Amino acid sequence: MAAKITVQDLTMAYGDLVVMHDLNFEIQDKDIFVIMGGSGCGKSTLLRHLIGLREPAKGSILYDGKDFTATPLAERGPFFQRFGVMYQSAALWSSLTLAENISMPLEESCKLPPKTLRDLACYKLSLVGLSGYEDFYPSQISGGMKKRAGIARAMALDPDILFLDEPSSGLDPLSSRRLDDLILGLRDGQGSTIVIVTHELASIFSIANNAVFLDTATHTQGALGNPSELRDHSDNPAVRLFLNRGDTPPSSP
Amino acid sequence: MTSSPHPPPTAVWQQDGEAVSLTLAGDWLRAGPAVSVTGTAPDRAPTRYQTDALGTHDSTLPAFILAHLRTLKAPTGDQPPTPLDGLPDNLRGLLQLALAVPEDGGAHPDTRPLSRLETIGNATLSTWQSGLALVDFIGQAVLSLGRFARGRARFRTSDFWVTLQQCGVEALPIVSLISFLIGLILAFVGSVQLAHFGADLYVADLVGISMVREMGVVMTAIIMSGRTGAAFAAHIGSMKANEEIDALRTFGFDPFDFLVLPRILALVLMMPILTVYADIVGILGGMLVGAASGIPPVLYWTETVASLHITTASLGVLKSPFFGAAIAISGCMQGMRAGNSSAAVGEATTRAVVTAITSVIVLDSAFAAVFTLLDI
Ligand SMILES: Nc1ncnc2c1ncn2[C@@H]1O[C@H](COP(=O)(O)OP(=O)(O)OP(=O)(O)O)[C@@H](O)[C@H]1O
Numbered sequence A: 001m002a003a004k005i006t007v008q009d010l011t012m013a014y015g016d017l018v019v020m021h022d023l024n025f026e027i028q029d030k031d032i033f034v035i036m037g038g039s040g041c042g043k044s045t046l047l048r049h050l051i052g053l054r055e056p057a058k059g060s061i062l063y064d065g066k067d068f069t070a071t072p073l074a075e076r077g078p079f080f081q082r083f084g085v086m087y088q089s090a091a092l093w094s095s096l097t098l099a100e101n102i103s104m105p106l107e108e109s110c111k112l113p114p115k116t117l118r119d120l121a122c123y124k125l126s127l128v129g130l131s132g133y134e135d136f137y138p139s140q141i142s143g144g145m146k147k148r149a150g151i152a153r154a155m156a157l158d159p160d161i162l163f164l165d166e167p168s169s170g171l172d173p174l175s176s177r178r179l180d181d182l183i184l185g186l187r188d189g190q191g192s193t194i195v196i197v198t199h200e201l202a203s204i205f206s207i208a209n210n211a212v213f214l215d216t217a218t219h220t221q222g223a224l225g226n227p228s229e230l231r232d233h234s235d236n237p238a239v240r241l242f243l244n245r246g247d248t249p250p251s252s253p
Numbered sequence B: 001m002t003s004s005p006h007p008p009p010t011a012v013w014q015q016d017g018e019a020v021s022l023t024l025a026g027d028w029l030r031a032g033p034a035v036s037v038t039g040t041a042p043d044r045a046p047t048r049y050q051t052d053a054l055g056t057h058d059s060t061l062p063a064f065i066l067a068h069l070r071t072l073k074a075p076t077g078d079q080p081p082t083p084l085d086g087l088p089d090n091l092r093g094l095l096q097l098a099l100a101v102p103e104d105g106g107a108h109p110d111t112r113p114l115s116r117l118e119t120i121g122n123a124t125l126s127t128w129q130s131g132l133a134l135v136d137f138i139g140q141a142v143l144s145l146g147r148f149a150r151g152r153a154r155f156r157t158s159d160f161w162v163t164l165q166q167c168g169v170e171a172l173p174i175v176s177l178i179s180f181l182i183g184l185i186l187a188f189v190g191s192v193q194l195a196h197f198g199a200d201l202y203v204a205d206l207v208g209i210s211m212v213r214e215m216g217v218v219m220t221a222i223i224m225s226g227r228t229g230a231a232f233a234a235h236i237g238s239m240k241a242n243e244e245i246d247a248l249r250t251f252g253f254d255p256f257d258f259l260v261l262p263r264i265l266a267l268v269l270m271m272p273i274l275t276v277y278a279d280i281v282g283i284l285g286g287m288l289v290g291a292a293s294g295i296p297p298v299l300y301w302t303e304t305v306a307s308l309h310i311t312t313a314s315l316g317v318l319k320s321p322f323f324g325a326a327i328a329i330s331g332c333m334q335g336m337r338a339g340n341s342s343a344a345v346g347e348a349t350t351r352a353v354v355t356a357i358t359s360v361i362v363l364d365s366a367f368a369a370v371f372t373l374l375d376i
């Protein structure tokens, strides 16, 4: 059985600027996979490659063994339908209310009565703790609420794979904790695979079962594995430093 | 995947004294058939769920249950959590999350439908408000000009040069094309009529006077409304949507001096130059038609020059800075008043172009009236 997502020899570049080269990792079904690294190291860029918004400079990305990057754009529909994406800036459609933001993709995917659409939107919003805000416009809610609404929209089509770009930045500790519960709930309740970009160490250790560390110094992947193990036993000092918040890492045995 | 079709989703409510049970069966899928509900939903949460015959399901199922739970009266005080017995574990987990935060009361924005009278009243008030806003904006522009004259207005000179270039040199191609065609059209229409009287040569007077006095400046103003007025509104409007204007303010810049003033100055400076240019290109267009119908260009030119007094020639140019100011003010004002969404920026741009063209035409009529009174 092929892994859910396979990244092979991926090199990402903006023109001549190579952001990361030779990334190799696999994401298994029902993984909660964290992409971590310093600011500006290319985490969002990696996410954009995974969802096909940018083409790799080299290498390929496979979903369930099917080559995504080799598929022409016109035939990528079935892949896209499995993705739910929350962007770093939430990217809500500002001229639609929160409920419409969620029901618009639903409306376009299949014919549903208005009541069902509304119920679905309310349900997704209450999962992120935003029930009662269905009729607000994105400009009328706070930054953290936008983040959460962005997550609700990413879940609109019950995606198989959820990509979240820094979902917990801008959230208070309690909401952030709730978000962790939600992510676990989605994995256990719907069997989703979840790929998260995050710096939140507490949530990395409590929910992630696998992680990749992108190293700014070498422009390649610094480590791959379970975050708690990486913290204590990684042979890359940069990774230990990162996962210990800059404290002198305990010497690895 | 089973080859048999999905059994349709059903929900059955049963009430037995205090106990309410909800029996869920079939495959609850978004793309599948609609749910058939039997019995009426009581105004109480189900005490028990029967899910033995439940097949596969997506979010439609928890959404259905949650929608019912949300219709119930908000629990007052400490209440035991809503029972979710009988639901499969995965559903129970998700529903508990969804119910964890109570619905935010009072958070609903006012969505009461308005009566006819209220609609008319609101429309009147908003017209009055936008009139006031216009006066206010013009007042601010004058104050800002005053600060500029005393050297106290702060804006980036490099921005000013870029704006100058955008509404000057970069507008030349479109102004050339339109003015040339207008000259051509005037000459065509004129020469057909004048030929009846054997006064072919007077087409030069016709084109010269109408270009210089009206068409040159009005067409340039209309082009600039669509081109530059719209650009001003879109640029300032999207800055507003991104909180960029607030950022300027917190750094101690007056957004008005910083954004609006250089744009008004640039357009006021460029409009006369563009107008003179448009006049000349329009006359050249007329000359081409003249040449085609047998008037030598040299003769055409002397006739044009002879027909234009310095007063006539200066009228169009005199009006142009006023038109420039009107266009810049319309564009910037709509941009500054735009709402916080991308759609609002679109609306602001539309309003900017409409306001700019309207004010140009209204101003032109006012000038025509004044010039007639003064007998120019
Ligand atoms: N559109 C672009 N064109 C050129 N370079 C870009 C572009 N977008 C990003 N970059 C560069 O790519 C690098 C990685 O950017 P990216 O947005 O992926 O960082 P990140 O890891 O997500 O950072 P953060 O944690 O701050 O969000 C940066 O050095 C950035 O300058």
Ligand SMILES: [Mg+2]
Binding pocket: A043, A044, A045, A088, A165
């Ligand atoms: Mg990023």
